[in-house]
Amino acid sequence: MIRILLVDDHAVVRSGLAMLLGAKADMEVVGEAADGEEAIKKAELLVPDVVLMDLSMPHGKDGLSTTAELKKRLPDIAVLILTMHDDEEYLFRAIHLGASGYLLKSSPHEEMISAIRHVAAGDAYLHPTATKRLMGEYLDKLKHGSDHGTYESLSEREKEILAKVAQGYTNKDIAEQLVISVKTVESHKSNLMDKLNLKTRPDLVKFAMKKGLLNFEA
Incomplete structure (x- = not known):
């Protein structure tokens, strides 16, 4: 039972x-x-x-x-x-x-x-669509390498927030720039750090530097 x-x-x-x-x-x-x-x-x-x-x-x-x-x-x-x-x-x-x-x-x-x-x-x-997405992420990691594949698993919004956090903007600043709520920024930030297996802000900045994200303009 x-x-x-x-x-x-x-x-x-x-x-x-x-x-x-x-x-x-x-x-x-x-x-x-x-x-x-x-x-x-x-x-x-x-x-x-x-x-x-x-x-x-x-x-x-x-x-x-x-x-x-x-x-x-x-x-x-x-x-x-x-x-x-x-x-x-x-x-x-x-x-x-x-x-x-x-x-x-x-x-x-x-x-x-x-x-x-x-x-x-x-x-x-997993329902069929979910299985397809997970397989796509896995195959992308095999194609590009685990680090690149991990970054590519981020949504476009997560990538945008990753760059802005690394550039030193506060959650409030980012929320105002992207016209979203602070809570939404915090949620995206938490999700992207989990996906990238990053624990601290310095870790996030180092990752962003490696990806060249700090060269982007705000």
């Missing part, structure tokens, strides 16, 4: 998933959570086999930060992301943080059932 914890801020979505999964002979929904904090508490109490995790939860922890904390506290639990975001930034970040799978809410029910069984068995599961 695969024991499942549902995490989604919409009660109607949780109810529908519970009915669908509960009808399967090898699956049991053991709990539900509406946000990240509740998910962590329920997971520690119930220790499910699979956590079906939404990414966008407006209150408290989102799906990514919740996934990271769950994998630290309960590393044997499989986290399957179920989201509407068909976006490579979310995909790469989720996998980096330890998610076992990434599936779109628009996927057929049969695919979701299959994905749950795969991750419960210790395998990984």
Whole structure:
């Protein structure tokens, strides 16, 4: 029996998933959570086999930060992301943080059932578009070398913010220049540093110098 914890801020979505999964002979929904904090508490109490995790939860922890904390506290639990975001930034970040799978809410029910069984068995599961993107990144690294491939894995916005941070601009300065929020700048900065495996600002500046980014004009 695969024991499942549902995490989604919409009660109607949780109810529908519970009915669908509960009808399967090898699956049991053991709990539900509406946000990240509740998910962590329920997971520690119930220790499910699979956590079906939404990414966008407006209150408290989102799906990514919740996934990271769950994998630290309960590393044997499989986290399957179920989201509407068909976006490579979310995909790469989720996998980096330890998610076992990434599936779109628009996927057929049969695919979701299959994905749950795969991750419960210790395998990984990605929807076809995600698999293609990860393979593309891997092949690019083989073609250009690991360092260049890592840089090329950044989105154009992340590359732009990388250069500006290295040039000494504050998050507020960058937000004003790019007409985005400071929170968005911080999110992009965190993502790019994770992708490049950089820990400090000096590390970021050294990387930017190596790439010649400090020669760019603001």
